[in-house]
Amino acid sequence: MNTTRKGLATRLIHTAEGHQPGAVPLTTPIYETTTFVFDSTAQLQAYIEGGSDSYFYSRYDNPSLHALEAKLAEAEDAEAAMVFASGMGAIASTMLSLLSAGDEVVCSAAIYGGTLHLLQSFLARFGVTTRFVELDQLRDPTFVIGPATKVVWFESPINPTLRCLDIARVAGACRTAGVLSVMDNTFATPFNQRPLPLGVDLVMHSVTKYLNGHSDVTAGAIMGSRELVERLIPARKLIGALLDPAAAGLVARGLKTLEVRMERHNANALGLARAFEGDRRMSAVLYPGLASHPDHAIAAAQMRGFGGMVTLDLPGGFDAAARFFDRIAVFKRATSLGGVESLCSLPVLTSQYGWTDDQLASAQVTRGMVRLSVGIESLEDLIADVDQALG
Structure with missing residues (x-):
């Protein structure tokens, strides 16, 4: 019997742990470890x-x-x-x-x-x-x-x-x-x-x-x-x-893909906002890239692009926003933002949920607002989706 050979558990736990000679990774390795070893x-x-x-x-x-x-x-x-x-x-x-x-x-x-x-x-x-x-x-x-x-x-x-x-x-x-x-x-x-x-x-x-x-x-x-x-x-x-x-x-x-993604987010959001600016089915289209936006000059002076977020303010208050939310199809009904997929949310049920009327007024938020996180899908599909959701 070989008494110098370590037990199976010891061998499986300690063999080939640590950095491997000659292995130079192209991408940063993931150090999925709770603790680190010291030599002395x-x-x-x-x-x-x-x-x-x-x-x-x-x-x-x-x-x-x-x-x-x-x-x-x-x-x-x-x-x-x-x-x-x-x-x-x-x-x-x-x-x-x-x-x-x-x-x-x-x-x-x-x-x-x-x-x-x-x-x-x-x-x-x-x-x-x-x-x-x-x-x-x-x-x-x-x-x-x-x-x-x-x-x-x-x-x-x-x-x-x-x-x-x-x-x-x-x-x-x-x-x-x-x-x-x-x-x-x-x-x-x-x-x-x-x-x-x-x-x-x-x-x-x-x-x-x-x-x-x-x-x-x-x-x-x-x-x-x-x-x-x-x-x-x-x-x-x-x-x-x-x-x-x-x-x-x-x-x-x-x-690594932030720049190329943002170029598409910027273009799609601007295209969507322009498509519905002045549409009689809504009170306002809010997007800093539109000349009609109250802070367009400020945004143009300090921003390279205007981002992927567009907010629609619908006449009829929360009921109108809820109808739009329920009808949207390409845009997914979900909170959060910034992913490659387009999302739709209702601010008064998410980021501004539970706010009083005074708090909403101070923030200039209405109950008829719909927030769109415009993704990188085909712009024509996104425009068609918003159009049919407006009814």
Whole structure:
């Protein structure tokens, strides 16, 4: 009997683990591991004391995430990026890292519903005050920033009205007042708009949307200066909002086609908006690329393209929107946005669900709005679908 031969379980667990000599991958490998091995006490101690580039535990960090973060930082002209398990994970980690009890956030009243509820329902319990301001007030934040204000949080284009703010003006007012500006750039994407060179301190993305682009990953990201991004590290570790390595690999793959996808999204959305602009069956077609849009000049000055989102405002209120929603066929009835497939949603049942009439009015959202995420299908099919759904 061979007493030196290791047991079957030992051999199956340890054989061929680690890097394989001569295997140079074209794409970044997925490090789907919970923990990382150290060679010695000295190496472990160097990591613990901050003097090593080794990896320790995947809730802390992972090479697959580092590879994705490098791509995202490059996309947004940022020094650094940090990815999270969702857009809300990114928002919550940022808020908890930048704010303390007694601080105030100035936030656009027209904001993603999850952001509003986090500020209004959760952070308020911990002594953080939020002042929701209307779009016209936020056009010059100099007059809304107070002595307790630490962060101004805004979107452009705004969900679901697609109103736009002069990003450089908002960011400049924040810099002058010594207040951090954080902008949600999900709708525009880095292909169409780069807020950091315009002076914004941090850019947030729901990576779930256009950056991934295929409706199969939930993720979020924050980009900005290395100093500000590194302030988020403790929150991500302790909250546990780290993105799974396999999901990071899918996002990295999706990013490779971001430019070509956005060119098609932009063209299809503009074509659809133009096809129905002035149609008597609706009150308004909202799209920043139309000259009739109230913020077209602002959007044209700071955007390369106008994105893939179009909002229809139907006369007849919610009943009319519901009829349209039930009749749509090529557009799929689903929440979210930014995938290759076209989606249709009703804001008052999704991102603005539960908002009061006053909150809806402040955000300029009506109950007759239908939000379209225009995909990359044939434009003729999308136009025909909207036409038949209008009746």
